[in-house]
Amino acid sequence: MTKSRTHYLNVNHTVGSWLFTVDHKRIGLMYLGTILFFFLLGGIAAVLFRVELMTPGSTLMESETYNRLFTMHGITMIFFFLVPSIPAVLGNFLLPIMLGAKDLAFPKLNLASWYVFTIGGLLGLGSIIFGGVDTGWTFYTPYSSTYANSQVILAALGIFIAGFASIMTGLNFIVTIHKMRAPGLTWFRLPLFVWAHYATSIIIILGTPVIAITILLVAIERIFQVGIFDPALGGDPVLFQHLFWFYSHPAVYIMILPGMGVISEIIACFSRKRIFGYKVVAMSSLAIAILGFFVWGHHMFVSSQSMYAGMVFSILSFLVAIPSAIKVFNWTATLYGGSIKLDTPMLYALGFIGLFTIGGLTGLFLATMAINIHVHDTYFVVAHFHYVMVGGMVMAFFGGLHFWWPKMTGRHFSEMLGRITAVVIFIGFNLTFFPQFIVGYLGMPRRYHIYPEEFQIFHVLSTAGAAVLAVGYLLMAAYLFHSLILGKRSSRNPWKAIGLEWTIPSPPPTENFIDTPVVDYEAYDYSLERAYEDDEEDHS
Amino acid sequence: MNILSSFLPDQASTLAADVDQLYLFLIGVSMFFCLLIGGLVIGFVFKFRRRSDADRPAPTRENHGLEILWSVIPLVLVIIMFVWGAVLFYKQWRPPADAMEILVTGKQWMWKMQHPSGRSEINDLHVPLGRPIRLTMTSEDVIHSFFIPAFRTKADVVPGRYTRTWFTPTQLGSFHLFCAEYCGAEHSLMKGWVHVVEEEEYERWARGDDLDTALLSPVEAGERLFTELGCMACHNPDSGALGPALDGLFMSEVTLVDGRVVVADEAYIRESILEPMAKVTAGYQPLMPTYKGQIDEAQLMQIISYIKSL
Numbered sequence: 136m137t138k139s140r141t142h143y144l145n146v147n148h149t150v151g152s153w154l155f156t157v158d159h160k161r162i163g164l165m166y167l168g169t170i171l172f173f174f175l176l177g178g179i180a181a182v183l184f185r186v187e188l189m190t191p192g193s194t195l196m197e198s199e200t201y202n203r204l205f206t207m208h209g210i211t212m213i214f215f216f217l218v219p220s221i222p223a224v225l226g227n228f229l230l231p232i233m234l235g236a237k238d239l240a241f242p243k244l245n246l247a248s249w250y251v252f253t254i255g256g257l258l259g260l261g262s263i264i265f266g267g268v269d270t271g272w273t274f275y276t277p278y279s280s281t282y283a284n285s286q287v288i289l290a291a292l293g294i295f296i297a298g299f300a301s302i303m304t305g306l307n308f309i310v311t312i313h314k315m316r317a318p319g320l321t322w323f324r325l326p327l328f329v330w331a332h333y334a335t336s337i338i339i340i341l342g343t344p345v346i347a348i349t350i351l352l353v354a355i356e357r358i359f360q361v362g363i364f365d366p367a368l369g370g371d372p373v374l375f376q377h378l379f380w381f382y383s384h385p386a387v388y389i390m391i392l393p394g395m396g397v398i399s400e401i402i403a404c405f406s407r408k409r410i411f412g413y414k415v416v417a418m419s420s421l422a423i424a425i426l427g428f429f430v431w432g433h434h435m436f437v438s439s440q441s442m443y444a445g446m447v448f449s450i451l452s453f454l455v456a457i458p459s460a461i462k463v464f465n466w467t468a469t470l471y472g473g474s475i476k477l478d479t480p481m482l483y484a485l486g487f488i489g490l491f492t493i494g495g496l497t498g499l500f501l502a503t504m505a506i507n508i509h510v511h512d513t514y515f516v517v518a519h520f521h522y523v524m525v526g527g528m529v530m531a532f533f534g535g536l537h538f539w540w541p542k543m544t545g546r547h548f549s550e551m552l553g554r555i556t557a558v559v560i561f562i563g564f565n566l567t568f569f570p571q572f573i574v575g576y577l578g579m580p581r582r583y584h585i586y587p588e589e590f591q592i593f594h595v596l597s598t599a600g601a602a603v604l605a606v607g608y609l610l611m612a613a614y615l616f617h618s619l620i621l622g623k624r625s626s627r628n629p630w631k632a633i634g635l636e637w638t639i640p641s642p643p644p645t646e647n648f649i650d651t652p653v654v655d656y657e658a659y660d661y662s663l664e665r666a667y668e669d670d671e672e673d674h675s
Numbered sequence: 676m677n678i679l680s681s682f683l684p685d686q687a688s689t690l691a692a693d694v695d696q697l698y699l700f701l702i703g704v705s706m707f708f709c710l711l712i713g714g715l716v717i718g719f720v721f722k723f724r725r726r727s728d729a730d731r732p733a734p735t736r737e738n739h740g741l742e743i744l745w746s747v748i749p750l751v752l753v754i755i756m757f758v759w760g761a762v763l764f765y766k767q768w769r770p771p772a773d774a775m776e777i778l779v780t781g782k783q784w785m786w787k788m789q790h791p792s793g794r795s796e797i798n799d800l801h802v803p804l805g806r807p808i809r810l811t812m813t814s815e816d817v818i819h820s821f822f823i824p825a826f827r828t829k830a831d832v833v834p835g836r837y838t839r840t841w842f843t844p845t846q847l848g849s850f851h852l853f854c855a856e857y858c859g860a861e862h863s864l865m866k867g868w869v870h871v872v873e874e875e876e877y878e879r880w881a882r883g884d885d886l887d888t889a890l891l892s893p894v895e896a897g898e899r900l901f902t903e904l905g906c907m908a909c910h911n912p913d914s915g916a917l918g919p920a921l922d923g924l925f926m927s928e929v930t931l932v933d934g935r936v937v938v939a940d941e942a943y944i945r946e947s948i949l950e951p952m953a954k955v956t957a958g959y960q961p962l963m964p965t966y967k968g969q970i971d972e973a974q975l976m977q978i979i980s981y982i983k984s985l
Contacts, residue, residue, distance in 0.1 A: 366835025503760035578824025
């Protein structure tokens with residue numbers, strides 16, 4: 136323990152060595168810091184408006200403030216946290232290692248993507264500092280293009296620029312997966328995490344340019360009064376919704392697919408089993424990615440879209456349920472006959488299965504046209520997408536963060552605090568969002584600052600849940616931070632997992648692998664000896 | 676049923692119970708799968724918990740039969756959901772032919788309703804019990820959405836377009852009316868009440884028995900505007916010279932100068948008033964001035980109502 140081994144963190148301590156690094160692991164950590172900042176920002180906004188919503192009237196703030204807070208929450212959480220969360224942090228860190236490569240295909244492009252993302256994020260931050268945006272994250276026209284009196288341009292520009300970072304990352308992943316797999320690592324030996332990122336990258340590359348153009352058109356209409364979306368200028372407001380959802384529905388899959396990849400890794404490790412129906416799970420990611428592009432109209436059943444278009448979008452939306460259901464059933468079947476250990480990451484993974492199941496099933500309500508008419512734009516929708524985005528994606532992100540924390544930092548967090556926190560977050564989440572399904576069906580519209588008194592009880596429950604959730608997140612921040620300084624040092628394979636990333640030291644050396652690994656076994660082959668060996672050798 | 680009904684809004688229209696039935700079916704299916712998945716996960720976690728670090732589970736055995744089974748069962752279920760939902764949606768979409776038309780204009784942040792009798796109201800909507808009501812709606816500014824939870828009805832109200840929704844009230848009382856599409860600062864105050872009253876009470880109310888001033892129906896108001904704006908100068912069946920006659924125009928087929936044939940619906944008439952050059956009728960010169968900015972959406976609806984009556 137006297138002299139430490141050189142690894143990617145201690146190889147150089149200068150600020151410049153971080154700002155000019157092309158090491159995918161360091162860039163992953165830089166992304167982690169950046170997106171956690173936005174997660175905090177979006178979380179603070181949520182806490183503020185949840186406290187306001189405890190009473191039906193206006194108590195702490197004016198409607199204009201309330202509208203800016205929910206917009207800030209939506210924009211930061213979606214564009215600056217959820218979209219980059221797993222791909223840019225865990226994907227960046229792990230993808231090359233899982234492939235047996237020394238870095239991504241284009242390390243400098245990877246660094247550039249962080250700068251581009253940060254510039255986009257700063258513009259987004261600027262829009263908040265200079266007065267905020269009050270359009271909702273959906274930017275519906277003509278409100279956003281003509282009527283809104285807030286920092287729409289700045290926020291739009293931020294999202295436009297951050298989109299390029301997504302595209303750079305997606306391109307990098309696709310090329311890396313195609314060209315840099317280790318000898319013997321065939322497509323069907325890839326971890327499902329890699330498959331999920333492959334599918335995600337395809338959506339990013341095909342979808343992101345559309346949102347960029349759409350947001351740009353809103354800005355053009357706003358600045359130059361060119362009639363595109365505002366009927367007073369000769370435009371069509373519903374056209375905006377088509378363009379917006381053409382990206383923003385697939386974006387839901389950009390957010391959830393990487394989470395599904397993480398869950399597959401965790402479940403395989405903590406039940407010591409190959410994922411049941413590996414090929415079907417891999418292909419279902421691609422199926423979701425492709426089908427996801429043809430369902431955008433289910434956001435528009437009441438928008439004056441034609442009835443027959445609605446029916447086509449309805450049936451296609453139902454079809455997305457099939458690959459999603461297959462994944463859930465296959466994860467459950469993987470547990471059968473396994474050797475299951477409930478460590479912190481596994482608690483998040485099992486929580487994900489439960490919450491994603493509820494989120495997915497309530498998606499069927501929304502795909503059902505007759506029900507959609509009633510619950511569209513109510514809290515039912517709010518509850519549904521939080522079950523998928525927070526119950527699904529955020530649980531997966533934190534599950535993954537805990538799973539690979541020892542690899543990334545070389546330190547262990549307190550396992551007991553980790554488990555307690557996972558349970559606190561699960562309870563807090565359900566208490567926050569389950570009442571919203573009920574109040575939504577009762578008719579409570581979303582984005583309402585002032586609401587009828589009979590809905591108050593549900594809002595009080597929701598706010599109480601949000602407080603529990605906030606305690607959970609703060610607890611996590613505390614013990615993870617603590618582990619960075621005082622955590623027990625981790626061995627190379629603390630969870631006794633099979634993936635290539637567990638064959639190299641924790642934290643890994645800059646070049647990941649001294650010798651290029653040769654893969655002569657299937658993914659998740661838990662009959663291999665190395666899943667059962669103690670590895671205390673690399674402590675010094 | 677009592678406990679259940681506290682989780683459902685009032686069922687105050689003919690379609691509300693149908694929507695709730697489908698909703699309860701979906702809840703049943705969802706609960707079944709939640710309990711199934713939850714039960715299996717908890718059961719497996721308990722039964723197959725790791726007893727020693729040396730545990731070596733048998734490798735995963737593939738079972739294609741099982742995978743096909745749990746692909747086909749959800750597929751069948753979602754097809755049932757789709758068909759049921761689409762059939763009901765078709766009913767929600769098509770108003771009965773004998774429905775009474777009420778005109779609705781949305782603007783930041785109020786609703787204006789015009790009844791056939793000529794009476795208007797803001798943020799309140801009086802409707803007679805048991806009579807099918809069709810709402811024809813448009814917006815003066817941004818997109819709004821007309822939402823009555825007790826009727827399970829909602830439709831966006833879009834500037835530049837006419838949208839439609841309908842319902843038949845089945846329960847007396849006052850029910851919430853909300854704007855469901857975010858429309859700016861006072862979005863959450865853009866709400867009101869739908870008052871379902873007995874037929875005779877509605878008739879008295881609609882005649883304005885409680886008011887002093889005489890009321891004009893949209894058709895009458897439209898006729899007055901038609902005269903005031905000088906439309907008669909050209910669109911006069913007697914003069915027959917400058918503009919096409921408008922008798923029986925509504926929903927008829929109109930041949931344009933470029934040979935296209937269009938149906939003269941509300942949107943066509945509106946466009947012809949605001950942008951006369953867009954679709955010029957064959958046999959006429961493009962002479963008509965635009966009325967954009969001179970009349971508001973409510974007045975446009977009145978003129979269209981008048982033209983429909985010709």
